[in-house]
Amino acid sequence: MFESHGPRRLSDIVTGDENWFLFFIIPPKRLNHMWVDGQGDRPVVLRPGFQSRNRMFTVFFNYSGPLVVDILPQVTAMTATYYVQNVLSQDKSAINEQRPKVSTSRTLLLHGNAGSHKARATTQSLQELGIEVLPHPAYSPDLAPCCDVYMYY
Template sequence: MFESHGPIRLSGIVTDDETRFLFFTIPPKRLNCMWVDGQGDRPVVLRPGFQSRKRMFTVFFNYSGPLAVDILPQDTTMTATYYIQNVLSQVKSAINEQRPKVSTSRTLLLHDNAGLHKARATAQSLRELRI
């Protein structure tokens, strides 16, 4: 299947992953320990219950490296509509740039079982994009 003129080429396989990154992390309690004299003010220490701001990153990549990166805006939920309108459009543009002759017609997209990947609207959009 993966021979030079086979039906599938590694250049046509695109995969993605979503993950959340914290803006900063709270060090463990033992790293916050320090000696303080009686006159000095105690340093401010973040408590473990403190909720750090975080953002979701979606990264698409193929055999040559990252293809498209989307950062979900703050206070936004990743839905199938957002995924189709913002993320898949970036991926289509990146594929068209990288493979102008073939475009998306021979592209295989490897998804996980996330709900927005299995949504009917996403499947319909992928058919329209010929992915």
């Protein structure tokens, strides 16, 4: 399938997955400087751990680098509807910009086995876009290299 004159190239593969990342925002040191009079107590500054958050990042990339980096809003769950409307639509737009002649017709998608990836709405949307899904064996994170990417914001 991926031979030198075969119907597919490695540049046709788009891979991606979701992962939870703990990140926190440390205020700059200059924000902790303040003038206080001799009578008042200095305000207490919270440690960085109190501002830490756990957020879900969805990253899709291909041979040339990242295509989509989506950060799930804090009070939202990753559902098939969110996945189709936000993540796959961004993915389609990025592929169309990068490969305007081919578009999504030759794209092979390798993503995990999450419920939002296997839902009926997702599979129908991928069929409409003409994106073929490569099978992903269960419990095989080495096939989705984006699971090993660490991002700090």
